[in-house]
Amino acid sequence: MPLRPAAAALGGVMLLAACTTWVRRAEEPSSLLASSQMRELRVTRRGGGQFLLRFPFITGDSLGGTLVHSATESTRITIPLRDVQSLEVRQFSKGRTIALAAALGATVALVVSATRDEPPPPPPPPTSGPTSFSCPLVYSWDGVRWRLDSGTFGGAIMRALQRTDVDNLDYAVPRDGTLRLRVANELAETDHLDALAVLAVDHEAGVSVAPDPAGRLHTIGALAAPVRATDGRGTDALARVRDADGWNWESSLSGRDPARDADVRDGLELAFVRPPGARRAHLVLDGNNTPWSSYLLGSFVAAHGRATQAWYDSLNAEPALARATGMRLAREGFLAASVRTASGWRPQGMFWEAGPEVVKRQVLDLDLTQVEGDTVHLRLESAPAFWLVDRVALDFTADRDLAVHELRPVSARDRAGRDVAPLIAAADDRYYVLEPGDAAELRFRVPEPPAGTSRTLLLRSTGWYRIHTPAVGEPDVATLDAVARAPLGLSRASVVRLNAALARLTERTQ
Structure with a gap:
């Protein structure tokens, strides 16, 4: 079974922590919080004791915020200001940013970069911060x-x-x-x-059991690893997707021109040895979405501004329109699979959004009847920086009872x-x-x-x-129209924002 690291919100928190250092501030708490908006403080009590306070605020003569006990437990607290000895804030560190971006993945770094200057929401906040959206x-x-x-x-x-x-x-x-x-x-x-x-x-x-995107269950026998794997720019990716080891393939981010179709799509092309007579196969994917894809989803909703509620109401009133809207976004953001036949690439379905928190195993049933020769050529495609792929494999055995x-x-x-x-x-x-x-x-x-x-x-x-996104300001009609109507609109909008986040990250590390 695949490794299942909690790679999204936790990865972002780890990167932010490791890209910064704690700096003690001399201001009084009320002055510090009045002069700048921040997501967390490190608080030292008089008489000893230190803790991390997220989304701090001043109420009367007390300092309040969210005290995180563990991954699943948090408490909103207040402490008298007279009991506070010192406060520390995070400050970006050039060397740590470069090292951790390489270690944890570029897309996590970009989310940190893209959101670093955004104001935090008012308390009480969620424990994972305002840029994480997924599901329960x-x-x-x-x-x-x-x-x-x-x-x-x-x-x-x-x-x-x-x-x-x-x-x-x-x-x-x-x-x-x-x-x-x-x-x-x-x-x-x-x-x-x-x-x-x-x-x-x-x-x-x-054998093992895994679902397809529709929830149907399939048995999985011996898995065949690819013999070749390259990404959309021709870079060898075989070592990253051959085994379920947590060493993921993710998109190369630099040098993408949103005006070029080739730059606003990415994915993998893989080759597998085809057993004689094989007419069907299970395509097995161990993967999940990136924090960047979650951030983009929140940005899309936030772009509706003060019309956000009206947008929700209109789509909930017309489920068919809502599903059409969702499928239009899915065709760009989900991971589409195709096999090469004599007449070209034939679609085989899409891997559904998996969320950024844990690696998920999904299965697609492949029709190989039109595939020629002893090699199965497979293509996986999505918007750049939307997916982390840990393993891709084929199972040529039939489903068991x-x-x-x-x-x-x-x-x-x-x-x-x-x-x-x-x-x-x-x-x-x-x-x-x-x-x-x-x-x-x-x-x-x-x-x-x-x-x-x-x-x-x-x-x-x-x-x-x-x-939860701020339902304020005028709708960003240009962005919404481009995503909804322009060819590859979601992919192009993502690359535009990727480039802006890359530029911001580069500025901070120079």
């Missing part, structure tokens, strides 16, 4: 600790786009017949969870102890609504698998989310 996050209890295991129904950014998503639970381990999950909203959005269930799938030993057991939660309680199980028992438009910082723990009774079989656990969730 699901953690699995592995018997020792909580592990981030899934991001659900990515791309469903309004009620009209509600969808059902299926994802592998790689870290979920039942103990004494009980499986524990935690669903949490840690991002700048409001999540609407309509239904959630665990699928316990029994199958023969030696599966026994699927749908498990509903036997208990589901939020942090206040409220029973939310009835709200997520079925897709019936009775939603468990999660604001930033909300979470619930779910428990499932899991039967023992039959003797001689193996079991895979998957999550099936249904819902939608609304990302």
Whole structure:
């Protein structure tokens, strides 16, 4: 199974932390916060003790903000100003920025660069900051600790786009017949969870199970690695996509001209040895979206300005129009797959948005009947900087029989102890609504698998989310019209912003 690092919000926080140094400020807290807007302070108390305070503010004679305890726990606090000994703020470091951009990936660096000068939202803030948008996050209890295991129904950014998503639970381990999950909203959005269930799938030993973008389940046998892989600029990418090792392929960012079609698209071309007589194959992708794609989604919504609510209302009132709008964006931002035939490249489907938090395995069923020769040539294509690809492989075995057991939660309680199980028992438009910082723990009774079989656990969730963007100012009609109507409009808009962020990052490191 793929490695599943929490690579998005965490990666951005890591890069921001490592690209900066803490600098002590002599001003009084009230003067410091009045003169500049900032996302976090390092606070030292009189008498000892130091902590990080996100989205700080002054209220009366106290300093307030969000105190982060862990990846899933945070508290809004206030402390008397008289108890504050010193405050420190972050300052960009040239050397650290260059080193960490290389280590963590260029797209994370660009998000930091693109948002560095933007004002923070008013408190109370989400714990992951205003540039992260995705979907509810699901953690699995592995018997020792909580592990981030899934991001659900990515791309469903309004009620009209509600969808059902299926994802592998790689870290979920039942103990004494009980499986524990935690669903949490840690991002700048409001999540609407309509239904959630665990699928316990029994199958023969030696195979695994993974979903396709429509949620259908497929068995995966022996995986064939590519023998060649190059990106859109002809650079060798084989070592990056041959194994699920966390060493991802991502787009080369520099030197892209938004006026050239070749520069506003990117992806991979791969070659696989085709077994004699093979007419079908499973295309297996271990990958996820970049933080840049999440940032661009938020920028697109924010471009509606004070008309944001009217835009949502109009699309929710016409679901067909909403789906057409979503599909137009999907054709550019999702990862499209094609195989080469005698008559040219033939589309085989698209890998759905996976979110930037964890690596997700998805499967597409390939039709090879029109492929000639003993080599399968495959093309993956999207907008530049939208995808991180860890592994691409083919499985030439047929689907095996599966026994699927749908498990509903036997208990589901939020942090206040409220029973939310009835709200997520079925897709019936009775939603468990999660604001930033909300979470619930779910428990499932899991039967023992039959003797001689193996079991895979998957999550099936249904819902939608609304990302939080400032609904202020006049709509950016030029940008919205270009994205909606111009050929490759989303891709061109992304490259324009990529170039601006690259220029800003270069200025800071000179």
